[in-house]
Amino acid sequence: MSTTKLRQQGGAVVLTIPIEVANMAGWVVGMKLNIDAVGESICIKPVKRVARGRKSINELLSGIDKEEIKLLNSEVDDSDPEGNEVI
Secondary structure, rough: OOOOOEEEOOEEEEEEOOOHHHHHHHOOOOEEEEEEEEEOOOOOOOOOOOOOOOOOOOHHHOOHHHEEEEEHHHOOOOOOOOOOOOO
């Protein structure tokens, strides 16, 4: 068991977590933690990462508006090359 002291920093109350405690919990600097008050105690847990999932190429391409692509292409079809591009 470790003992620490609350201190004031600007408008916040700061709790220093001893490195041994952080190491045992698997916490690293910069990690986001949720803090909940439970009576006179607090519960600190890592923020769970929200999985965004992976999409297949077909799923990604299904979101493309083909008419918008045709319109964008038609707007640049009459442009002359500016450099060394080959059309």
